[in-house]
Amino acid sequence: MTDLVVVGSGFYGLTVAERLANETGAKVLVIDRRSHIGGNAYSAAEPRTGIEVHQYGAHLFHTSNERVWEYVNRFTAFTNYVHRVYTTHKGEVYPMPINLGTINQFFRSALGPQAARDLIKEQAAELGGKEPENLDEKGVSLIGRPLYEAFIRHYTAKQWQTDPRELSASIISRLPVRYTYDNRYFNDTHEGLPVDGYTAWLERMADHPNIEVRLDTDFFDATQPINKGAVVGQVPVVYTGPVDRYFDYAEGELSWRTLDFEQEVLDVADFQGTSVMNYPDEDVPFTRIHEFRHFHPERDYPSDATVIMREYSRFARREDEPYYPVNTAADRAGLLKYRELTEGEPHVHFGGRLGTYQYLDMHMAIGSALSAVDNKLLPMLGARGN
Numbered sequence: 001m002t003d004l005v006v007v008g009s010g011f012y013g014l015t016v017a018e019r020l021a022n023e024t025g026a027k028v029l030v031i032d033r034r035s036h037i038g039g040n041a042y043s044a045a046e047p048r049t050g051i052e053v054h055q056y057g058a059h060l061f062h063t064s065n066e067r068v069w070e071y072v073n074r075f076t077a078f079t080n081y082v083h084r085v086y087t088t089h090k091g092e093v094y095p096m097p098i099n100l101g102t103i104n105q106f107f108r109s110a111l112g113p114q115a116a117r118d119l120i121k122e123q124a125a126e127l128g129g130k131e132p133e134n135l136d137e138k139g140v141s142l143i144g145r146p147l148y149e150a151f152i153r154h155y156t157a158k159q160w161q162t163d164p165r166e167l168s169a170s171i172i173s174r175l176p177v178r179y180t181y182d183n184r185y186f187n188d189t190h191e192g193l194p195v196d197g198y199t200a201w202l203e204r205m206a207d208h209p210n211i212e213v214r215l216d217t218d219f220f221d222a223t224q225p226i227n228k229g230a231v232v233g234q235v236p237v238v239y240t241g242p243v244d245r246y247f248d249y250a251e252g253e254l255s256w257r258t259l260d261f262e263q264e265v266l267d268v269a270d271f272q273g274t275s276v277m278n279y280p281d282e283d284v285p286f287t288r289i290h291e292f293r294h295f296h297p298e299r300d301y302p303s304d305a306t307v308i309m310r311e312y313s314r315f316a317r318r319e320d321e322p323y324y325p326v327n328t329a330a331d332r333a334g335l336l337k338y339r340e341l342t343e344g345e346p347h348v349h350f351g352g353r354l355g356t357y358q359y360l361d362m363h364m365a366i367g368s369a370l371s372a373v374d375n376k377l378l379p380m381l382g383a384r385g386n
């Protein structure tokens with residue numbers, strides 16, 4: 001007898017399952033259409049080298065949310081990894097996000113914070129107070145043309161497969177510039193990587209006698225015993241798949257960007273000396289290269305091989321993995337219509353990044369699941385007498 005069906009074994013679904021199994025004793029069935037647990041945070045050891053590879057793109061854990069930090073530490077310890085990103089522009093490597101080091105290297109200068117601030121302000125005034133009409137103008141108005149064109153323009157064009165002059169200014173509200181030499185990527189209070197990997201962490205969340213995880217099970221496959229038609233209205237459902245798919249795209253498809261990854265094992269100890277290198281130039285087709293050994297310098301990885309992954313960005317088709325919401329005006333209008341439809345489904349709770357059509361970092365997906373448990377799901381299951 002199942003008290004709750006959770007569709008999707010990502011961080012959102014597993015947080016809900018773990019909390020409700022522990023708090024109410026409910027029997028929770030988690031299904032996932034993939035053949036592994038964990039959603040996009042899943043990672044696995046590359047067979048030849050044993051190096052942990054984040055299969056759906058690099059995942060760095062960071063949070064300033066104390067409740068989330070306390071919660072995740074129940075399942076894993078974290079290393080003291082601190083994320084830093086570099087970028088290769090015209091054959092030269094610069095630190096990211098743009099900081100005093102980037103500025104002084106780029107302009108061959110030795111400016112202090114105030115002088116750098118003044119320079120960027122002067123360069124950003126190029127539009128003379130005119131309202132930016134597209135992303136290109138917005139970028140120039142935020143950080144000035146030289147830095148924008150070097151580090152942002154072509155990178156953004158590659159991400160969106162679109163000339164930034166044709167992209168909406170609203171896509172970016174700010175471009176971070178630091179007037180110090182601090183090149184830590186994240187500003188959060190807590191940061192680190194799970195000591196024994198993401199999958200061990202995710203499996204521990206599901207390790208409860210009241211939780212069953214059934215893989216290779218698509219909620220829309222009517223030949224499976226657990227499917228939408230058989231379950232909705234019979235048992236409460238937490239659905240973390242794409243919201244438009246749930247309603248059979250009745251209000252049209254919401255658009256996403258996806259990524260293609262090109263993984264390679266190289267016979268060298270170290271390929272690039274750091275975990276992530278961006279490539280913002282037009283003549284390089286990929287956006288960045290990840291080298292996974294650098295996420296875990298504390299591990300005993302082989303000294304004669306390394307794993308790299310080139311990342312390419314493009315618009316997603318229906319059969320692709322949806323990664324980042326595009327969020328056009330049409331998408332926002334469609335999402336409102338889907339939200340109305342979800343109100344007609346009182347037995348289904350829509351959550352997570354796909355179920356709500358929004359980009360969520362891991363700590364946000366976990367935080368939002370914890371809130372949904374408190375505010376909606378515990379009262380709902382409580383009302384069932386569990």
Ligand code: FDA
Nearest residue numbers: 008010011012033039040057059060219241352353361362
């Ligand atoms: P998630 O997508 O993980 O899980 C949803 C699950 O539902 C999937 O397993 C899917 O198979 C399943 N599903 C969908 N439809 C189904 C169906 N019909 N039937 C059954 N199952 C179905 N965050 C961060 O904090 N730091 C980082 O560095 C990164 N990096 C990053 C890189 C890239 C490329 C992406 C795309 C995302 C990140 N993230 C991140 C975000 C992180 O991946 C995100 O927070 C979590 O995946 C959210 O967890 P969810 O459970 O919401 O979705």
